[in-house]
Amino acid sequence: MVPPDDHAEGAHDGEPEGATPVEVPTEVTGGVLRIDAHTIREIADLGVAQAVAVNAAEPLTVEELREAWPVLDVDERSDGLKLLEQEDAEDLFTTLSARDHVQLLLSWRPGKRRSWMRLLEPDDIADVVQEAPDEARGELMALLDERTRKEVQALLAYAEDDAGGLMNTRYARLRPGMTADEAISYLRRQAREALETIYYAYVLDPDQKLLGVVSFRDLLTAPPRTTVAEFMETDVIRANDEMDQETLSRLFAEQDLPVIPVVDQHGVMKGIVTVDDIVDVVEEEATEDIQKMGGMQALEQPYLESSLGTMIKSRGVWLTVLMVGEMLTATAMGFFQDEIGKAVVLTVFIPLIISSGGNSGSQASTLVIRAMALGEVRGRDWWRVVRREILTGLALGGILGVIGLIRIVLWQAAAGSYGDHYLLIGLVVGFSLIGVVMFGTLAGSMLPFLLRKLGADPASASAPFVATLVDVTGLVIYFTVAHLLLSGSML
């Protein structure tokens, strides 16, 4: 298969990693297995639509192990790796999440740990160390060769979700004075090194300041004698090392770049981020937002792998907060006891009214939150959004209001459910729906702006949160409208 990125071969050919192929096999083969290929294949087959009947003798494939992975415990995963061909095992290992890396590494003997850690890039190792329990960190760092340890330490200075935390420090450098020919043969020699890529080379001045970039392709097409400085691209899209990963992924999406260089505030080159790392970031960010929008704290781990405890905590906290908020509805309705007592029929429509408000609210907040995440809507656009949402809310409220009125008239005609004042009741419900939907839409669309202004994550304006907010107001609107229209008749 194509190496995960160019590095994968680098890891085999490069000097420090040279030892790996020798060391690992002795570690990997042999020992009592707690799970066999057949069992793994069975688990895997469950999910694989295109599962093919495989002869039990055949060795396990990467795909099968990957398929079964989520439901295997750490020892079974370790055995699974042993069941693969060495190279496949290494390829699979390098593509695992930092959390999986930590679990496996800590379950292995130091010797085996070292040899497998050497397969990882400095940036991956940094993630592993950040993911590892504090007590294990020193131990893991101790396994690294001098050069790698230095690089990892540099990376650990950055927050995990900064550009600096995502970048790879092993990139190809060129001097502006080199000729195209010199640059090519220089990069050819570099090709064996564990560089992330040699296809984009960065031109640095003596102070490591970024002057420009050349693609290998530029070099191949440039006249051999011209110096790099003459044809390098000087207006380079770059990321600051403290740029957060969400902004960085927006940059990649906008620019369609394969690689973006990372510089500090002095323009000193720090490393490169490649687009394949960004795919994971984009999915991560979307998952976080989606879970928050579902009215819970974002989970650190995949659903099936999160412990019941974390699950209950991350959901329970929010449910409780929401319920406490929702208690205001009980208080609100307390105020309207007399109205309710006199016109019990009104209570019948309470769920209808408040849920309509909640639904229109969650639609609006969902739209705005996502648009913000994608950079389509910026803080200053709030007024544009208000204008849109007032009109939308009015239209939607009108539609629902009419439907509500019709519903009541029909039921009255069919079963006379609502007594002589059914028309008044219908109007109360209709007007309340207009008001509630309008309020829901506005609240839902403005809350993300408010949260952002307060420095909170707009995604916390979750559907449930908005719904709760709107429920209380919805009741007040409903009973106020009722009071206005029905006093004298029913009230």
Added chain:
Amino acid sequence: MVPPDDHAEGAHDGEPEGATPVEVPTEVTGGVLRIDAHTIREIADLGVAQAVAVNAAEPLTVEELREAWPVLDVDERSDGLKLLEQEDAEDLFTTLSARDHVQLLLSWRPGKRRSWMRLLEPDDIADVVQEAPDEARGELMALLDERTRKEVQALLAYAEDDAGGLMNTRYARLRPGMTADEAISYLRRQAREALETIYYAYVLDPDQKLLGVVSFRDLLTAPPRTTVAEFMETDVIRANDEMDQETLSRLFAEQDLPVIPVVDQHGVMKGIVTVDDIVDVVEEEATEDIQKMGGMQALEQPYLESSLGTMIKSRGVWLTVLMVGEMLTATAMGFFQDEIGKAVVLTVFIPLIISSGGNSGSQASTLVIRAMALGEVRGRDWWRVVRREILTGLALGGILGVIGLIRIVLWQAAAGSYGDHYLLIGLVVGFSLIGVVMFGTLAGSMLPFLLRKLGADPASASAPFVATLVDVTGLVIYFTVAHLLLSGSML
């Protein structure tokens, strides 16, 4: 800047595109502008946090135009491009969405259309044609040179969101018999062509069947005389041309590959997909899911760019459906008129009860839907999920139930709100909460599986949809519990 992908230079150097630089300027410069750099900069600055005070004389930058883009109409965008330096304008144009491409192209004269369309890759052109109104398609196709038209027609045979619809047909090919040296000099010559990339070359047999892949890096490090066949990677991760883009993006995320080749069912090489196209796909898919989960149809266009009409339609339809469903609550409560009449105080807690059910339901469905989208949970895992959710629901229900009971006892002690039977009422609320939350959790987590089984998109198990479902059941649970516990005392 680094070219969007290698193609961008290709587009300038390659033969058919050669004409562009000559043609465009005459088209771009001159003419009366409907908007000037200053205005665009003003609009842009609104949003740019790091906005710098720029001297009005300075030419507009790509970033400023990009910033202002969403709020400019098509003519202003066209003017914006004229205000940029030629090369910047072309770079920006190539990174635009298919929708933007169509709007701009159709607003231009045929001559200008041709020269700008030549900047686009066949796969981008195919998207443009698919996005264009039927009547304009033939016209656009007519602007293409013979070779490109053939390629585009081939791509148009695929659905937009299949691997075939995403792939680029201009990839580097090698024959297995070539030596490393021959391959390198062959690719060097190819470097000027408008290939998507020369860094990964695909080895094909005479029938165009995919035999293997070599990275340029492999070639540089291989002994010059060895044939490609000897060191090519034969076990190539490949995508079927009919694989849907969601599966394809999962493949990229799992494998961390920069490029994946696309083959038909006979193993014949059709094209390549590069990871930078996948970033957009991942965001698109996430946005669609998020909007569906927010209880609405997914929007085709960015929030600020969608017309009020589409907005109202895509939201109104769902709101109406949900409301019609919610009407069942009114019906349900109709059945309990007597209970309500006898114990009006019960109505006070209705919003509290049903919203708690709705919230726990949307949490559960959100979790499961996202886990499915990420491939963490597969159809066959439903039983695992049930087991988890029953326990979670029980725990969460217990917590909320106790809080509810305490709330009532406290209010009673403080204000005697609930009369002599307050303890019974508290128990009714408490037990109802347990039941409602349990039901909400289960319904929310199983609905996505059901929808998937029925061939529908699990994401349609939106929070509002689950909430509506749970509201009705919640009421029934609540009043049934009340009936059991209160009959003889209050009822």
